[in-house]
Amino acid sequence: MSKKSGFLYSSIGKKIIMGLTGLFLIAFLLVHCFVNSLIFLNDGGLTFNVGAAFMATNWLIRFGEIVLFAGLILHIVQALVLTLDNKKARPIGYDQVNGAANSKWYSRSMGLLGTLLLIFLIIHLAHFWLKSRFTGLPGEDANGNENLYKVMQTTFTQMWVVILYCLSMISLAYHLMHGFQSAFQTLGLNHKKYTPLIKKIGLILSILIPFIFALMPLAMHFGLIL
Amino acid sequence: MSHGNMNLTLKVWKQKNKNEKGRFETYMAKGISPDMSFLEMFDVVNEQLINEGKEPIAFDHDCREGICGMCSMYINGRPHGPKEGITTCQLHMRSFKDGDTIVVEPWRSAAFPVIKDLAVDRSSFDRIMASGGFVSVNTGNAKDANNILIPKDDADDAFNAAACIGCGACVAACKNSSAMLFVSAKVSQLALLPQGKIEAKARVLNMVKQMDEEGFGNCTNTGACEAECPKGISLENIARMNREYLSASLT
Ligand code: SF4
Ligand code: FES
Numbered sequence: 001m002s003k004k005s006g007f008l009y010s011s012i013g014k015k016i017i018m019g020l021t022g023l024f025l026i027a028f029l030l031v032h033c034f035v036n037s038l039i040f041l042n043d044g045g046l047t048f049n050v051g052a053a054f055m056a057t058n059w060l061i062r063f064g065e066i067v068l069f070a071g072l073i074l075h076i077v078q079a080l081v082l083t084l085d086n087k088k089a090r091p092i093g094y095d096q097v098n099g100a101a102n103s104k105w106y107s108r109s110m111g112l113l114g115t116l117l118l119i120f121l122i123i124h125l126a127h128f129w130l131k132s133r134f135t136g137l138p139g140e141d142a143n144g145n146e147n148l149y150k151v152m153q154t155t156f157t158q159m160w161v162v163i164l165y166c167l168s169m170i171s172l173a174y175h176l177m178h179g180f181q182s183a184f185q186t187l188g189l190n191h192k193k194y195t196p197l198i199k200k201i202g203l204i205l206s207i208l209i210p211f212i213f214a215l216m217p218l219a220m221h222f223g224l225i226l
Numbered sequence: 227m228s229h230g231n232m233n234l235t236l237k238v239w240k241q242k243n244k245n246e247k248g249r250f251e252t253y254m255a256k257g258i259s260p261d262m263s264f265l266e267m268f269d270v271v272n273e274q275l276i277n278e279g280k281e282p283i284a285f286d287h288d289c290r291e292g293i294c295g296m297c298s299m300y301i302n303g304r305p306h307g308p309k310e311g312i313t314t315c316q317l318h319m320r321s322f323k324d325g326d327t328i329v330v331e332p333w334r335s336a337a338f339p340v341i342k343d344l345a346v347d348r349s350s351f352d353r354i355m356a357s358g359g360f361v362s363v364n365t366g367n368a369k370d371a372n373n374i375l376i377p378k379d380d381a382d383d384a385f386n387a388a389a390c391i392g393c394g395a396c397v398a399a400c401k402n403s404s405a406m407l408f409v410s411a412k413v414s415q416l417a418l419l420p421q422g423k424i425e426a427k428a429r430v431l432n433m434v435k436q437m438d439e440e441g442f443g444n445c446t447n448t449g450a451c452e453a454e455c456p457k458g459i460s461l462e463n464i465a466r467m468n469r470e471y472l473s474a475s476l477t
Contacts, residue, residue, distance in 0.1 A: 007475040010434055011404075011444040012468055082444045089336050089403035089443030095237075095250065096329045098303030099401065102453035108401055110446060182447040188469025190462050 011085075012186075014078055019183035021075040026180060026205070028068055033209050036216060042225045045149025049141050052148040056132055076118065083111050106174035107182070113175040120168035127155050156220040165217045169210035176206035230259025232319060235327040236271065238283055244339045244347075250329075253283075260320035264307060265290060265297060267319055284343040290315040292456065295393030299344055300331040305395035305454050313393060313456045333398040336441040337405070350440040351392050351408060357436035358429035359412045361421050374420050384418035387411045389457040396451035396459070402443030407451035409437050410467035411459045417470060427474040434471055 007013040035055060038048040055061050099108055106113065128151060131137055137146045155161055180202030184190065189198070219225045234255040241248030255271050262270070265287050272282035288294040297314035301307035307317045322328065330344065338346040388411075396407035413430050416422030422429075445464065452461045 010471070010475075011406075011438050011442075012434055012471045013475070015444060015446075016468070016472065082446075086402035086404075086443035086446075089441055090334055091336055092248075092334055094300060094303065094331055094334055096300075096303035096331070099450070101304050101308075102399055102450040103401075103448040107446070107448040108450075178447070185447050185461065185465050186445075186468055188465045188467075188472060190465030192462075 014082055015186045017074060017078050018082070019186035021071045021078070022179050022183050024071045025068075025075060026176065029209050030205075033212050037212060039149065039152070039216060039225060040219070044141070044226065045147070045152075046141055046143055046145075048149050049143065049145040049147060052132065053145045056146070076114075079111065079114060104178065107178040110175065110178055113171045116171045117168065117175060120164065120171070123164065124168075127161075128152070152216070153220055156217040159221070162217040162221045166214045169214040172213070173206050173210040176209065177203065180206060230257060230262070230319075232258040232260060232322070232324045234258060234267075234322065234325070237327060237329045238344070239331045240283070240343055241332075241340050243342060248340065248343075258319055260318065262319045263290070263315055264299070264301070264317040264319065265315050284341075284345050286345045287315060292316045293391060295391035295456075298333045298346055298348075298394055298398070300333060300398055302329055305333070305398040306393075306456060310453070311456055311458060313391075313395075316456075333394050335394075335397050335403040337403065338394060338397065346394075348392070348394050350442070351394065351405070353440065354405070354409055354433055354436045355412065358425075358432040359416070361416060361425060363421075376419060380418045383462075384415050387415040387418070387459065387463055390415075390455075390459050391457060393456060395454050395456060397442065399450040399454035400443065400445075401448060401450065402446055404445040404451070405437050405440075405442040406445040406464045406467070407455060407459055407461075409433055410463035413467045413470060414463040417466070426470060427477075430467060430470040430474050434467075 008017070035051045036048070038051050039045060041047050099105070128148065131151060132146070132148055137148060137151060139147050139150065141147045141149065156165075181195075181199050184195070184198050189195075232255075236253040236255055237250050238253060239248050240251045253271055253275075255267055256274075258267050258270065265285070268283060268285060275282045286296040286298055288296040290297075292313045292315060295313065297306075299306065299314045301314070301317070306312060306314045308321055309317055332338075332340050332344045333346045333348075335346075337350040338348055341347050390408060390411035392408065394408070397403050397405050413433060416429065417426045447461075447464075449461060452459065
């Protein structure tokens with residue numbers, strides 16, 4: 001077999017890329033979640049719009065955005081490569097598989113959860129990112145900032161959007177629940193003292209981030225913030 | 227052979243050789259004692275088959291006491307059947323109920339081709355070992371014992387890793403057919419000790435390369451291997467190998 005050799009083509013190298021890009025994407029989620037939480041100030045989106053304007057114009061952030069997309073694409077492509085590889089490693093499957101006996105369902109369903117997240121992401125980008133970066137936003141707020149807050153409000157008047165966002169955040173929660181601690185294991189960071197702590201932090205983040213995100217469409221749809 | 231009162235239906239994978247496409251065949255196992263081991267139950271069935279002039283079911287076994295790792299059987303969706311921490315030869319029929327239907331399949335992995343029925347070729351493991359799973363020792367007088375001092379923790383971890391019997395249940399259990407648990411156990415048992423440290427870098431690079439070439443899949447940390455390993459090999463070994471591989475690649 002003439003496989004390409006070297007770190008980046010090895011199974012461990014590919015997994016390390018998955019882990020690193022994954023952690024990078026989680027770091028982005030934290031920032032995203034923090035900035036968006038400004039809507040909960042309930043000031044008609046004035047502070048949030050300042051944050052959004054900063055994110056849209058600051059050149060460092062704009063550059064970071066390119067790195068972010070690169071990381072995301074790498075994560076997706078690498079996942080595809082690994083999945084196809086793994087399919088080849090078992091050409092004839094089992095008739096009976098009792099996966100529940102030895103592992104968590106979401107650890108075995110990262111590809112499915114990831115695909116759901118990708119579909120969500122495309123819709124999500126079309127909802128907000130495309131508009132804010134390319135097609136332009138309708139009007140400005142009282143401070144003269146572009147009114148992304150208004151776009152959120154109109155988008156979340158639709159019930160199906162709210163439901164889609166909430167379901168997708170459930171996918172995100174499970175994806176992170178496995179992904180976060182898995183990344184540390186792949187990077188070789190498994191230690192009797194620290195692994196329980198890493199797992200705990202992972203669990204908290206996996207629930208907290210999607211929960212706060214899901215609160216946004218819910219709060220707006222049901223008029224809890226105006 | 228003691229006779230018992232269990233009657234079971236077996237759905238067993240039959241395959242003539244590596245190239246033939248296999249299929250399931252149904253057998254009746256009658257008068258099985260709950261005290262028999264799973265392999266003894268197969269002996270009874272095979273004896274019947276031979277008496278009837280039919281072909282017996284081929285399966286691997288050797289020690290029948292859980293130390294050789296030969297008895298590869300994927301039973302009702304799990305390697306070595308429904309119990310934890312044991313091999314198939316240590317599984318007893320009392321773990322089943324009278325009237326049960328039991329599905330028995332071979333390990334399924336591109337790197338473990340079926341030789342016949344339930345017997346698979348695990349020489350891919352041997353080739354991984356040959357690529358680096360050793361220490362080079364110059365011949366000469368034997369050194370005094372305890373000449374090289376080894377911390378107790380390291381000795382214990384190395385010993386626990388060395389408990390791996392090369393059965394392949396980790397590969398069979400893994401949804402990706404990954405051999406990481408096996409390879410990491412072998413890398414660890416040597417890398418943890420001073421005698422093995424000298425060649426540690428080349429060892430991990432070569433063994434991982436061989437593992438990839440044999441066509442095993444990529445680990446996604448589901449932990450199924452650890453849960454199904456009859457010897458309790460820990461996932462910490464996989465992290466250690468990842469660490470070793472990363473630093474060996476970077477330096
Ligand atoms: S690690 Fe466990 S399951 Fe894998 S070959 Fe060794 S003993 Fe068998
Ligand atoms: S026959 Fe040796 S471990 Fe089962």
